[in-house]
């Protein structure tokens with residue numbers, strides 16, 4: 001049932017004034033140079049739009065698309081998805097929201113005027129402007145020391161922007177074990193393909209060294225649908241249990257598990273080539289039970305797993321569902337998932353993260369999310385008012401801060417007595 005207009009308006013007003021902490025992005029500190037993507041060419045070549053333009057122009061081969069310089073790729077996307085067709089997809093609408101919010105022409109025949117605007121921006125000032133327009137206070141990066149470009153920046157050192165917090169992403173180091181053994185050895189960690197000997201302690205040293213160096217606020221890994229725990233046969237499960245969790249516990253930081261991605265089902269699409277699969281909710285529950293003093297931030301990729309994740313979080317207070325991840329970050333699913341979580345978990349979850357790869361996307365991902373999440377919350381408040389419990393502006397301010405200031409990343413858990 002939609003909320004009364006005044007309640008909905010009050011929630012929207014207060015939400016607009018509530019700064020958000022964005023707990024998962026692929027953005028980088030502006031001091032990290034070209035790693036931070038921004039501007040119209042990056043916006044239009046976002047991998048979501050690459051997938052969509054190749055569906056619109058089935059005659060364009062993947063090779064010819066990838067061989068095209070990025071500005072020409074962007075122009076093709078603009079012409080095919082925004083001029084010759086109506087840009088109804090969420091990824092298209094997002095670009096329009098960004099342009100409109102920046103005061104640019106979202107109905108332009110070509111990109112020349114828009115390009116002039118971005119050419120006149122400098123990254124530092126633009127970061128301030130985007131954070132302000134998006135109502136975002138800080139973002140968590142996705143950091144990978146096994147990326148040579150990124151590692152060189154950390155080893156050289158740079159002045160940190162406090163709005164860009166680091167997380168240590170473990171996919172390249174652990175997910176395809178023993179595929180990364182050579183890279184870890186090259187970084188000075190005496191690992192070998194089997195997990196016997198010093199390997200596990202050396203992986204722990206890698207995790208501890210780099211968590212310290214970047215001040216990682218959590219350890220994160222994406223997992224395929226076949227992830228199981230317990231599973232003594234799987235190297236990855238053993239690495240998570242015997243290396244990742246001990247280091248997270250030692251450092252008092254959460255472990256973020258992002259489950260249900262099937263990598264490179266269409267490898268020719270690059271970043272756009274991954275697909276979705278289910279998750280074994282029991283694996284998450286078993287981890288939360290066996291490691292009750294560790295916070296597991298959990299986001300799953302399949303719509304049909306959202307309810308099971310809410311049930312698991314009701315069983316274990318150290319499971320914190322977060323965000324409407326990737327293929328779930330569409331209005332009708334954000335609405336459904338947020339209502340489900342409010343009804344089953346109250347305020348003990350993190351409703352959204354942006355997953356931004358391009359700085360400017362913060363504007364649309366948070367504007368669209370505030371619109372939907374705010375309306376779901378207002379409807380819940382309306383239910384309460386009709387049940388005799390008035391909801392004040394102070395209540396709304398408190399609730400939105402609880403949901404969006406990132407406090408659940410640092411929730412305190414009792415030490416587990418042996």
Ligand code: HDL
Pocket residue numbers: 026142222258271274325326355357
């Ligand atoms: O693994 C992840 O963190 C995912 O978010 C991928 O980066 C994915 O390609 C993505 O950008 N989703 O929005």
Ligand code: ZN
Pocket residue numbers: 024025026355
């Ligand atoms: Zn991501």
